[in-house]
Amino acid sequence: MFTHIPLIDFGPFLNGTDEDRQKVSSEIGDACRNVGFFYLLNHGVSSSLIERVYEQAERFFSQSIEEKMKLYIGSCPYGNNRGYTPMLEQKLSLKGDLKEGFDFAMELPADDKDRIERGASLYGPNLWPDNLEGFRECIYDECYLSMVSLGHRVLEAFALSLNLPPNYFKSMCQKPMVTMRLLYYPPQPIIIDEDQLGCGAHTDYECFTLLSQSNQSGLQVRNNKGEWINAKPIPNTFVVNIGDLMQRWTNDQFKSTIHRVINTSGTSRYSIPVFFGPDYFAEVKCLMTDQIAKYEPVIVGEYLTQRFYDTYHYRQKDSTSSM
Numbered sequence: 599m600f601t602h603i604p605l606i607d608f609g610p611f612l613n614g615t616d617e618d619r620q621k622v623s624s625e626i627g628d629a630c631r632n633v634g635f636f637y638l639l640n641h642g643v644s645s646s647l648i649e650r651v652y653e654q655a656e657r658f659f660s661q662s663i664e665e666k667m668k669l670y671i672g673s674c675p676y677g678n679n680r681g682y683t684p685m686l687e688q689k690l691s692l693k694g695d696l697k698e699g700f701d702f703a704m705e706l707p708a709d710d711k712d713r714i715e716r717g718a719s720l721y722g723p724n725l726w727p728d729n730l731e732g733f734r735e736c737i738y739d740e741c742y743l744s745m746v747s748l749g750h751r752v753l754e755a756f757a758l759s760l761n762l763p764p765n766y767f768k769s770m771c772q773k774p775m776v777t778m779r780l781l782y783y784p785p786q787p788i789i790i791d792e793d794q795l796g797c798g799a800h801t802d803y804e805c806f807t808l809l810s811q812s813n814q815s816g817l818q819v820r821n822n823k824g825e826w827i828n829a830k831p832i833p834n835t836f837v838v839n840i841g842d843l844m845q846r847w848t849n850d851q852f853k854s855t856i857h858r859v860i861n862t863s864g865t866s867r868y869s870i871p872v873f874f875g876p877d878y879f880a881e882v883k884c885l886m887t888d889q890i891a892k893y894e895p896v897i898v899g900e901y902l903t904q905r906f907y908d909t910y911h912y913r914q915k916d917s918t919s920s921m
């Protein structure tokens with residue numbers, strides 16, 4: 599039963615010897631088995647880049663609702679869950695979450711072969727604002743692509759910690775389903791309505807999440823006694839947490855732990871989660887050959903589509919939509 603979230607120095611994994619990598623991976627493995635969450639320090643993504651992404655997030659969210667709704671996720675022409683999520687749209691809390699989001703993912707053409715010929719509906723282009731100069735360059739070209747590279751390194755550490763070759767997951771992450779979000783949480787009213795949190799209690803869907811938080815607390819992680827442990831922001835770290843696909847893959851060895859956000863800081867809170875998962879058509883099935891599988895194998899894209907359907911209001915309004 600955990601009472602705090604471990605902090606792991608990733609520097610020796612990125613720059614050290616094989617022995618260093620083994621040591622860091624085993625710390626990561628322990629955190630994934632016991633907590634499902636850890637802080638990652640010395641991850642190689644510059645703090646000034648992250649600062650600039652927060653500036654872009656503030657710039658985006660401070661626009662008028664009309665401007666933001668031009669990129670509404672529910673009218674995304676590609677139907678691939680990209681664009682702007684208004685307040686209360688995502689329903690991880692019963693009455694809708696007190697947050698706004700902007701989602702984007704791997705930029706692929708609308709006529710991507712897997713999308714057109716094989717029905718990989720979550721692939722395709724992003725929706726970008728045409729009035730915010732430099733926005734896309736900062737958040738996608740610089741930040742998103744750096745986060746994807748870091749994600750590949752974290753997967754190597756996961757593989758080592760599971761006694762697998764370091765590039766074990768690589769062949770299933772050639773065109774990975776990585777979604778990055780800019781999130782904005784207004785201050786939560788003083789009297790908390792349990793059915794209307796910044797982000798209701800949930801587990802993440804994909805393999806793992808890399809999360810940057812602005813300086814405001816709000817993220818809480820539930821331990822197996824049902825206590826909420828604060829995951830306060832620690833400068834220059836990412837919070838890393840295991841998602842449901844990884845829990846399935848490891849037959850429950852790695853824990854996908856419940857968490858939520860309540861912004862009681864009295865000021866605006868921003869965060870930047872990056873959800874890292876494998877290719878659309880990758881099959882996730884029990885890695886442990888000596889164990890009875892607890893879960894049915896799933897195709898990643900189909901699994902995620904269903905999970906989006908379960909929590910996004912726009913997907914539920916029109917059950918005849920292709921998504």
Ligand SMILES: O=C(O)CCC(=O)C(=O)O
Binds near residue numbers: 802816858868869
């Ligand atoms: O904003 C945060 O700190 C966490 C957000 C989160 O849990 C999510 O988007 O899945």
Ligand SMILES: [Fe+2]
Binds near residue numbers: 800801802857
């Ligand atoms: Fe989450």
